[in-house]
Amino acid sequence: MSDRPVVSCDQVSFSYGGEPVLDGVSLEIATGEFVAITGPNGGGKSTLFELMLGLLRPSGGSIELLGVPPRRLRQRWRVGYVPQRPYSAVDFPATVAEVVSAGRWARLGPLRFPGTPDKKAVSNAMEMTGISDLVKERVGELSGGQQQRVHLARALASEPDLIFLDEPMTGVDLRARIHFKDVLAGLCSEHDKTVVLIAHEYGPLADLVNRLIVLAGAIKFDGPPPRHEEDSHHHHGLGSEHLSLWDESEALYSARDDLPAKREEP
Amino acid sequence: MSYIARAYGGAILVGGLAPVVGAFIVQRRQALIGDGLGHLAFAGAAGAALLSVSPLPLTLGITVAGAVLLEWLQRFARARADVALSVIYYAGIAAGVVMLSATQSYASSALTLLFGSLLTITASDLLLIAAVLGGAALVTLAGYRTFFLMVLDEKAAAVAGVPVGPTATLLTALAASVVVAGIRAVGVLLIAALLVIPAAAAQRVARSFKASLLLGSAFGASGGIAGVWLAIRLDWPPGATIVLLAIVLYLAMVVAIPIWSRVGGRRHSAQ
Numbered sequence: 212m213s214d215r216p217v218v219s220c221d222q223v224s225f226s227y228g229g230e231p232v233l234d235g236v237s238l239e240i241a242t243g244e245f246v247a248i249t250g251p252n253g254g255g256k257s258t259l260f261e262l263m264l265g266l267l268r269p270s271g272g273s274i275e276l277l278g279v280p281p282r283r284l285r286q287r288w289r290v291g292y293v294p295q296r297p298y299s300a301v302d303f304p305a306t307v308a309e310v311v312s313a314g315r316w317a318r319l320g321p322l323r324f325p326g327t328p329d330k331k332a333v334s335n336a337m338e339m340t341g342i343s344d345l346v347k348e349r350v351g352e353l354s355g356g357q358q359q360r361v362h363l364a365r366a367l368a369s370e371p372d373l374i375f376l377d378e379p380m381t382g383v384d385l386r387a388r389i390h391f392k393d394v395l396a397g398l399c400s401e402h403d404k405t406v407v408l409i410a411h412e413y414g415p416l417a418d419l420v421n422r423l424i425v426l427a428g429a430i431k432f433d434g435p436p437p438r439h440e441e442d443s444h445h446h447h448g449l450g451s452e453h454l455s456l457w458d459e460s461e462a463l464y465s466a467r468d469d470l471p472a473k474r475e476e477p
Numbered sequence: 478m479s480y481i482a483r484a485y486g487g488a489i490l491v492g493g494l495a496p497v498v499g500a501f502i503v504q505r506r507q508a509l510i511g512d513g514l515g516h517l518a519f520a521g522a523a524g525a526a527l528l529s530v531s532p533l534p535l536t537l538g539i540t541v542a543g544a545v546l547l548e549w550l551q552r553f554a555r556a557r558a559d560v561a562l563s564v565i566y567y568a569g570i571a572a573g574v575v576m577l578s579a580t581q582s583y584a585s586s587a588l589t590l591l592f593g594s595l596l597t598i599t600a601s602d603l604l605l606i607a608a609v610l611g612g613a614a615l616v617t618l619a620g621y622r623t624f625f626l627m628v629l630d631e632k633a634a635a636v637a638g639v640p641v642g643p644t645a646t647l648l649t650a651l652a653a654s655v656v657v658a659g660i661r662a663v664g665v666l667l668i669a670a671l672l673v674i675p676a677a678a679a680q681r682v683a684r685s686f687k688a689s690l691l692l693g694s695a696f697g698a699s700g701g702i703a704g705v706w707l708a709i710r711l712d713w714p715p716g717a718t719i720v721l722l723a724i725v726l727y728l729a730m731v732v733a734i735p736i737w738s739r740v741g742g743r744r745h746s747a748q
Contacts, residue, residue: 265636302681317637
C-alpha cells in the first residue's frame with residue numbers, strides 16, 4: 212500500500228460571494244484512517260467535503276485526491292460517496308438491485324456490459340451491507356435506514372479506495388445506526404477502506420472514529436477523538452451516542468490552550 | 478396509406494416514444510417543462526408561418542435553444558426553476574402571437590398549432606415525427622446510465638464522473654425535440670401531457686426503472702390507438718381525446734394500486 216496520502220489539502224481557502232467560509236485548511240488523510248469532520252453549522256464542513264470531492268473549486272490553496280487534483284481524477288470509481296439523507300421518493304421506480312448496480316457504472320462507463328467480476332462486486336456490496344434479501348424491493352418503499360444501506364452498497368459496488376459519508380447518522384433510528392456502524396466496522400477491519408465522514412454526533416460510530424477534525428472556518432482540532440470512558444463524568448449519565456460531537460469537542464478542546472491546533476505528525 | 482392509418486401511426490409514434498424521455502423528466506421534477514417548451518415551439522412555428530419556411534428546422538432550433546437557455550438561467554444565473562420556466566413560457570406565447578398575427582391565416586394556423594391535427598397528418602409529417610422522436614428516444618437510451626445516475630442523486634452522479642450540467646441540458650433539449658415533433662399530432666397545449674402523463678402512470682406501478690420505461694411506452698402507444706379510435710367514433714378532437722385517456726389511466730393507477738395492494742395485503746395476512 213502506498214504511503215502517499217489519499218487526500219491532501221494545502222492552505223485551502225474558499226469563499227461564497229466574498230464571504231470567507233474556509234481559511235488556510237491543511238490536512239492529509241492516510242489510507243485506512245476513519246476520519247470524522249465536525250464543527251458548528253456554517254463552519255465549512257460540507258464545503259470542505261465538496262472541495263475534496265471536486266464538486267467545488269478552492270478560492271486558494273490546493274487539494275489532491277488520490278494524488279491528483281479532484282477534478283482531474285479519471286478513475287472516479289476509486290471514490291465512493293453517500294449523500295446526506297439519500298432517500299428516494301416513494302414514486303421512484305427503481306429496485307435495490309438497479310440502484311446498487313448503478314454504483315458500478317463509474318467503472319463500466321456508459322455502454323460496457325457488466326461481466327462476472329462486476330456482478331460479483333455488486334453482489335458483494337449488497338452482502339456487506341446486509342441488503343441481499345431486498346434486491347427486488349422498490350427502493351423508495353424501504354425505511355430510511357435500509358435506504359441508507361442501499362446507497363452505501365451503491366458506493367461500495369465500484370470497489371472504491373475511500374468512502375465519503377455526508378451525515379450518515381442523520382434521520383435514522385438507533386437500531387439502524389448500530390447496523391450501519393457494524394457494516395462500516397467490517398469495511399474498515401476486513402477491507403482496509405479509508406472513511407471520511409461529516410458528523411454532528413458520534414452515535415455508535417464512536418468506537419470506529421480514529422481521527423477527529425473540528426472545523427470552524429479553520430481547523431480547530433485535529434487528532435484522536437476523546438474517549439468517553441475517561442470523560443463520562445462530564446455527561447451526566449447520557450449515553451455517548453446522544454452527545455453532539457461538536458458540543459463535546461468544543462467543551463473538551465476550545466477552552467484548553469495546551470492542545471495542538473493541528474494534528475501532530477508521528 | 479389512408480389518413481386514418483396515418484393518424485394511428487402518428488399517435489403510436491408520439492404516444493410510444495415521448496414517455497422514454499418523459500420518464501427522466503418526471504423524476505427530475507420537471508413535469509411542467511414540456512409546457513414551457515411547447516409555447517416556445519409555438520413561437521418557432523409561428524415564425525416559420527410568417528417567413529413561409531419549413532416549420533420543423535426553425536421550431537426545433539428555437540425550442541432547443543430555449544431549453545439550453547432554461548438550464549443556463551437556473552444553473553448559472555441562479556434563477557428559480559419556476560421563474561425561469563415562466564420566462565420561457567411567456568416569451569414563447571407572446572412572440573408566437575405577435576408573429577402569427579402578422580400572417581394572413583391567423584385563426585386557422587393558431588388552432589392547428591394549439592391543438593394539433595392528427596387526422597390531417599401527411600406521410601412526410603409522419604416520417605419527420607419518426608425521425609425526430611426515434612432519434613430522441615435512441616439518444617436517451619444510449620445515455621440511460623448517465624441520466625439514471627443524475628435522477629438518482631445529482632451530487633453522487635457528479636462524484637461518479639457524470640457532467641451533471643451538460644447532461645441536464647441534453648435531457649431538456651431532448652424534451653424540446655419531443656415537444657416539437659409532437660406538435661403536429663396533438664398541438665402545443667397538449668404535447669407536454671404525452672411527455673409526462675404515461676411515464677408518471679407507469680412509475681406508479683412499475684417496480685424497476687427499466688420496466689417503467691417499457692410500461693410508459695406501452696401506456697402511451699395504447700392510449701394513442703384508443704384515443705384515435707374513440708375520436709373517430711365520437712367525432713372528438715383526437716389529440717385531446719388521447720390526453721384525456723392518458724389522464725384516466727394515470728388516475729386509475731393512483732386510485733387502483735393502493736386499493737389493490739390493500740386487498741393483496743389483507744389476503745396475505747389472512748393466509
